[in-house]
Amino acid sequence: MEVGFLGLGIMGKAMSMNLLRHGFKVTVWNRTLSKCDELVEHGASIGETPAAVIKKCKYTIAMLSDPSAALSVVFDKDGVLEQIGNGKGYVDMSTVDADTSSKISEAIKSKGGSFLEAPVSGSKKPAEDGQLVILAAGDKALYDEVVPAFDVLGKKSFHLGEVGNGAKMKLVVNMIMGSMMNAFSEGLTLAGRSGLNPSTLLDVLDLGAIANPMFKMKGPSMLKNNYSPAFPLKHQQKDMRLALALGDENAVPMPIAAAANEAFKKARSMGLGDLDFSAVHETLKKPDHSS
Ligand SMILES: NC(=O)C1=CN([C@@H]2O[C@H](COP(=O)(O)OP(=O)(O)OC[C@H]3O[C@@H](n4cnc5c(N)ncnc54)[C@H](OP(=O)(O)O)[C@@H]3O)[C@@H](O)[C@H]2O)C=CC1
Numbered sequence: 001m002e003v004g005f006l007g008l009g010i011m012g013k014a015m016s017m018n019l020l021r022h023g024f025k026v027t028v029w030n031r032t033l034s035k036c037d038e039l040v041e042h043g044a045s046i047g048e049t050p051a052a053v054i055k056k057c058k059y060t061i062a063m064l065s066d067p068s069a070a071l072s073v074v075f076d077k078d079g080v081l082e083q084i085g086n087g088k089g090y091v092d093m094s095t096v097d098a099d100t101s102s103k104i105s106e107a108i109k110s111k112g113g114s115f116l117e118a119p120v121s122g123s124k125k126p127a128e129d130g131q132l133v134i135l136a137a138g139d140k141a142l143y144d145e146v147v148p149a150f151d152v153l154g155k156k157s158f159h160l161g162e163v164g165n166g167a168k169m170k171l172v173v174n175m176i177m178g179s180m181m182n183a184f185s186e187g188l189t190l191a192g193r194s195g196l197n198p199s200t201l202l203d204v205l206d207l208g209a210i211a212n213p214m215f216k217m218k219g220p221s222m223l224k225n226n227y228s229p230a231f232p233l234k235h236q237q238k239d240m241r242l243a244l245a246l247g248d249e250n251a252v253p254m255p256i257a258a259a260a261n262e263a264f265k266k267a268r269s270m271g272l273g274d275l276d277f278s279a280v281h282e283t284l285k286k287p288d289h290s291s
């Protein structure tokens with residue numbers, strides 16, 4: 001199967017590499033074109049623009065940072081809309097809000113193309129290992145056609161109905177994840193400050209009812225102040241912001257998510273946006289008055 005791939009950040013690189021490993025022919029594009037080189041070394045072709053990729057491929061996947069990037073790649077000059085048409089499918093796997101996804105869907109469909117949103121749950125490692133959870137919604141025929149690619153990228157795919165439902169599901173999941181990360185981070189800090197060994201806290205948590213892969217994976221590196229980015233904090237804060245807007249629209253009070261969003265904003269203001277989202281832990285540290 002031949003696919004186009006737009007966006008070679010942490011996730012897009014891992015996902016397109018995985019497709020190549022499984023025998024897919026992949027044509028890649030990235031805004032910073034030099035990031036295509038490593039993929040080319042592994043057998044990918046380059047498209048000079050999003051439009052060029054769409055022209056060449058029947059199916060194109062996008063994995064872009066946020067709503068503004070997702071819109072720009074579709075609507076701007078040399079964008080997806082210039083070449084999309086009958087018989088072509090566009091699958092946007094970026095995490096965006098339902099409105100953004102609907103705008104993209106309507107534009108693609110007005111040109112005769114088909115559209116699927118398919119944000120994913122799972123980070124860098126699951127992307128490398130083909131263990132993502134795919135939250136698709138939109139054109140069911142296109143979904144059925146791209147299942148071979150989803151089977152490589154993920155361990156499970158859902159088709160959630162109309163466009164917008166995939167985006168909403170992803171935002172709900174990440175709203176919960178961001179809130180959990182803040183509670184975890186406060187717990188680690190409280191354990192240390194009150195004279196407990198935070199490593200022992202990790203062992204205790206792992207044996208009880210709130211054990212989960214995120215605490216297990218992130219805890220040890222957080223205790224070493226290692227925030228090498230798997231899921232950049234700026235994207236987690238974007239997801240909290242979009243989830244809070246969804247809460248506004250539906251009159252759902254979300255005081256815990258709102259507090260978590262403030263912590264992520266504080267972390268961004270401290271210059272931590274490009275680090276892993278677990279770097280929110282740093283917002284709880286005492287200022288160093290030693291110098
Ligand atoms: N990392 C993770 O663990 C997960 C991330 N996600 C979501 O997946 C998406 C991608 O995440 P991730 O790979 O981590 O992000 P990165 O920040 O690593 O990559 C972002 C990508 O978007 C591109 N981009 C940004 N702005 C524009 C623009 N205006 N026009 C064109 N391209 C643009 C970047 O291009 P350039 O290289 O030129 O900057 C890059 O290819 C996000 O929506 C994120 O929320 C979902 C699940 C897990």
Ligand SMILES: O=CC(=O)O
Pocket residue numbers: 120121122123174231
């Ligand atoms: O969006 C991030 C993730 O880990 O899922």
